[in-house]
Amino acid sequence: MQNTNPDHDDAIEAESALRDPKAALRATERLEAAAAEHAALASMVLDDILRIVPEKRAIFTGTLHGQNAVFRLALCDAERRQSAEQWAELSRIYPYMNAGAYRVAEPLFFDEADGITAISHAAGRPLMMHLWSLPRDARLPHIAQSAGWLAQYCAPSTAWRGVDWRNWARRCEKAAAQQHFTRLQNIESKILQKTKKLGRMIKEMEWRVAVCHGDFHPLNLIIAPDETRLTGLDLGSSFLMPIYRDIARYLIYNARRHMWAGDxxxxxxxxxxxxxxxxxxxxxxxxxxYFIPYMIAVETLTRVESKTEVTTRLNNSVELAEALFEDLRELTL
Structure with missing residues (x-):
């Protein structure tokens, strides 16, 4: 049977990373040895390894002080720096999102030198997997949940700033030069011209900026078993930017995978x-x-598809780009 879930391959990659028992053992021993140096981790119990990315990171489940937890062990300097960024952002936003329908994990422990991070475990499953389990006409309430989560995440840092369209135009030009697929090169060159024109149309306006997630999509949201809560993950890409960029990321992520809620x-x-x-x-x-279409165009151009992308995903991207161009052409008349 043909797989209809484009994220299935990601799950296979995660499983295949655990097929090297020696790597799993080395990572476990390294975490346990480092934890032995920290009194705050004396109650740590490891249950399983979720994923190992060789020479980068290992992710474990277990408990800390009797609480279900996820442990991340950084295996290189770059990962240690990224862990520090994620910890700083999680510590910033947790006071605003530690209860109710929209949450982030609780920060439990961090040591940059040893590369250890511990956060609370969010019960549930990735929202993307939940969406695939639903018929099309039942997905929209969960898309609205996602939007609510992002709105709450952005709220504490929201401000209005002048549109920096030239900076985004440069990013688009740079990314367009890296496009590998001829089918996308042709249509994206047209989108780039319309994006620049739209940028000039909005250059005197102000738009909303905030500290956004930075990689906002349904695989980075965990939906609770009772479907009443979303918990956001992987906050290390958070930085100040127009709020419409995170929205565009989510929308395009879904469209390139043919995940639809509307008609x-x-x-x-x-x-x-x-x-x-x-x-x-x-x-x-x-x-x-103006601003949502502009950032959809920016995200389309700057999120370059991999050389190894499968045909179905590439076809989806071409359909997206062609439809985007037609609407941008009408908008910029």
Whole structure:
């Protein structure tokens, strides 16, 4: 039977990483030895290894002080730096998102020198997997949940700033030069021109910025078993940027995998999902008309597909780009 879940291959990769028992043993011994040096980890109990990325990181489940926890062991300097960034962001946002429907994990322990991070375990499963289990017409409430999570995450740091369209145009130009696929090169060159034109149209406006997630998509959200809570993961890419960039990331991530909740496209992505995010952020007419399409175009151009991408995913990306171009052409008349 053909696999209809494009994220299935990611799960296979995670499983294959555990097929090297020697690597698993080395990582476990390294974590236990480092933990022995910290009194705060004296109660740590390891249950299983979720994933090992050789020479980068190992992820474990277990308990700390009797609480279900996830342990991350950095295996190189770059991973230690990334762990420090994630810890800083988690510590910043946790006071705002430690209860209710929209949450982040509780920070439990961190030591940069040893590369150990411990956070609370979020019960449930990745939202993307949950969406695949649902019929199309049952997905939109969970898209709206995602939008609500992001709105709450952005709220403490939201401000209005002038549109920095030239910076984004340069990023798009640089990324366009790295496109590997001829089918996408042709249409994306047209999108780039329309994106620049739209940038000039909005250059005197102000848009909302905030410390955003940075890699916001349904695999980085855990939905609780009772479906009433979302917990966000992987906060290390968080930085100040227009809020529409995280929204565009989510929308394009879904569209490239043919994950739909509504019945029609708008700017190449799910029109109903656009409306869900616009409602969650109480967006103005200008934000909906100009800024969301602009960042969808930016995300399309800067999120370059891998050389090894499968044909189905590539076809989805071409369909997205062609539909995006048609709507941008009408918008920029």
């Amino acid at each position: 029609g496209r708008r700017y190449g992505v799910d029109g109903a999902a656009i409306d869900a995010f616009a409602d969650a952020f109480a967006m103005s007419a200008d934000e909906k008309r």
